[in-house]
Amino acid sequence: MQRLEDLKAWLATQFPDQTIEVAFAAADADFRRYFRATFADGSTRIVMDAPPDKMNTDAYVAVRDVFAPAVRVPEIVRRDREQGFMLLEDLGKITLLAALQHDERELVHKHLLLEAVDTLIELQKISQPGVLPDYDQALLRRELNLFPEWYAAQELGKPFSYTQRKLWDAALAVLLPCIEAQGKVFVHRDFIVRNLMLGMERPGVLDFQDAVYGPVSYDLVSLLRDAFIGWDEEFVLDLAVRYWEKARAAGLPVADNIDDFYRDFEWMGVQRHLKVAGIFARLHHRDGKDKYRAEIPRFIKYLKKTSRRYHDLAPLYQLLVELVGLDEDDNDDSIGSVFSATRIAAD
Numbered sequence: 001m002q003r004l005e006d007l008k009a010w011l012a013t014q015f016p017d018q019t020i021e022v023a024f025a026a027a028d029a030d031f032r033r034y035f036r037a038t039f040a041d042g043s044t045r046i047v048m049d050a051p052p053d054k055m056n057t058d059a060y061v062a063v064r065d066v067f068a069p070a071v072r073v074p075e076i077v078r079r080d081r082e083q084g085f086m087l088l089e090d091l092g093k094i095t096l097l098a099a100l101q102h103d104e105r106e107l108v109h110k111h112l113l114l115e116a117v118d119t120l121i122e123l124q125k126i127s128q129p130g131v132l133p134d135y136d137q138a139l140l141r142r143e144l145n146l147f148p149e150w151y152a153a154q155e156l157g158k159p160f161s162y163t164q165r166k167l168w169d170a171a172l173a174v175l176l177p178c179i180e181a182q183g184k185v186f187v188h189r190d191f192i193v194r195n196l197m198l199g200m201e202r203p204g205v206l207d208f209q210d211a212v213y214g215p216v217s218y219d220l221v222s223l224l225r226d227a228f229i230g231w232d233e234e235f236v237l238d239l240a241v242r243y244w245e246k247a248r249a250a251g252l253p254v255a256d257n258i259d260d261f262y263r264d265f266e267w268m269g270v271q272r273h274l275k276v277a278g279i280f281a282r283l284h285h286r287d288g289k290d291k292y293r294a295e296i297p298r299f300i301k302y303l304k305k306t307s308r309r310y311h312d313l314a315p316l317y318q319l320l321v322e323l324v325g326l327d328e329d330d331n332d333d334s335i336g337s338v339f340s341a342t343r344i345a346a347d
Helices: 002-014 058-067 096-102 106-125 137-144 146-155 162-180 218-224 233-249 258-285 293-309 311-324
Strands: 020-027 033-039 044-049 076-080 085-089 184-187 212-215
Touching (some): 002 020, 106 184, 106 233, 137 146, 137 162, 146 258, 162 258, 162 311, 218 233, 233 258, 258 311, 293 311
Antiparallel strands (some): 184 212
């Protein structure tokens, strides 16, 4: 409550002659919260509350300036770095997730997601090395290690045995080189439908402060393998192909053939899904936040399906089966009939 009172007091000092109503708007998985400030004339702004003892908003400002020439990001109206308050342009109330959940027709979903794909392409087109931190192996490994530390040990109560650690190491030994070999672009790092705002002309982009320079397939995985909404394999494949075609036309560093790109997409997904399962478990066990815990099984399902599909990822599939067991979907390889079985299906 004290932070909210401090926020209101800060707004009063910025606009001393105006009446401002403040209402909760959203909260992130970390410590940031957002409030909608409504002014007397009916105009609105978003106020970010990022406690300075827990969050640093410098990265948000820096990445916003990098992304602004390519995509629609909020303008920064006022900022108090010491208190951790920032007054931002209000990009609206309707997230892409809300729009997708409101209208479940596949045609509508494809239209909205292709708008997101076009936004992603525009962002990736301005990529250059040395501007954002590298998504290097050290960072990839730190993220991956959230899975054994928080999901296996804390969520399941099953710390890796010696044999399981060997399976884990074997899986990472084939996974990481594939990821590191991908072409590099700007990576939003959480390009999900909850962080895209429905706009009149193009989607607004939020929550970009953790952006890096890394694998070209990462943000597409974030978009199409989401924590809060899922699509069937054929639908995802169709959109992945459409992205690949647009990316090639834009001169982005994707694989030369779609089989290789889809493998890159799926293997990048393995890294992200392992990370997210660990993060969601950590949010519950360390931070007391249960909001995301129920979504972990979706990522375990993604992981089992992908690791079963590729022979080189067999150690990961074996590890997952030991941790969570088999389920009825573990015999479903339907995508093999849709896509190139020689590239995707396990030997």
